[in-house]
Amino acid sequence: MVRSDALQGFLDAAFVAYDQCAQDLRARESITHIFATLEAPQPSRPDIxxxxxxxxxxxxxxxxxxxxRTALDVFIERFKALEPSLEWKWRPTYDDTASENFLMSHANTMIIGPGGFEDxxxxWFGASLMAPNVRYPDHDHAPEETYLVLSDGEFLHGDSGWFSPGIGGSFYNPPGIRHAMRSGDKPLFAFWALLPDQTKQ
Structure with missing residues (x-):
């Protein structure tokens, strides 16, 4: 099975970007495992x-x-080439921790993962976009997660309080931790990579 040039180019650029930006040891271990797993392609879903x-x-x-940073610029360009083939969706469930404008002011895309371009x-590897002045709801999930942030914006995880990773910032969410994000006067744009299977090889 062979991946499309657009997806393979994106993954190659993603690996370099995450490798340069992810500093947390747990994040680096997770990312190493994720990209090793991705060496074996799976069927893609065309026309989504x-x-x-x-x-x-x-x-x-x-x-x-x-x-x-050259690596991040290349990463964005490769994503731009792939993006027309991706399906963006609203988060179907949220609570009162989200801002009132949340529903119509955000979008997520699953690039690789359940229902994604590579199913x-x-x-799970995807991206989130939020309009200015939007708060994503508090949420948690079993898989550990590593973010790579490509905009201004603030995040929280656990008892951290709000913090701004900055453009090119990266941070690690352990399994099950409550986390959220919010945009300021500009759109928030970030990538996330999750490892559903916590068993390291």
């Missing part, structure tokens, strides 16, 4: 491309961010 209104309004602004269960 779908943008939500928030994407049409804010994706180009998110893509235009000045990172100051598989052993790795």
């Amino acid at each position: 491309g779908k943008r939500l209104p928030v994407c049409r309004r804010y994706l180009e602004e998110a893509f235009a961010v000045e990172t100051g 598989r269960r052993d790795v």
Whole structure:
């Protein structure tokens, strides 16, 4: 089985970007395991491309961010090439920790994972976009997760309080930790990689 050039190019750039930006030892172990797993491609789902209104309004602004780092610039360009083939969705459930404008002001895409462009269960790799002044709801999940942030914005996990990783910032969410994010005056754009199977090889 052979991946499309667009997806393989994106994954190659993603590995370099995460390798340069992820400093937490647990994140690096998780990312190493994820990309080793991704060496074996799985079937893709063609013709699923779908943008939500928030994407049409804010994706180009998110893509235009000045990172100051070649690896991140290449990562964004490779994602731009792949993005028309991806399906963006709203988060179907949320609570009162979300801002009132949350539903129509955010979008998530599963690049690799359940229902994603490459449909598989052993790795989840996706991206989130939020319009300005939006708060994502508090949530948690069993898989550990490593973020790579490509915009301004703030995050919290556990009892950390709100913090700003900055463009190119990366942080690790242990399994089950409560976390959330919020945008300021600009769109928030971030990638996340989850490892559903916590058993390290």
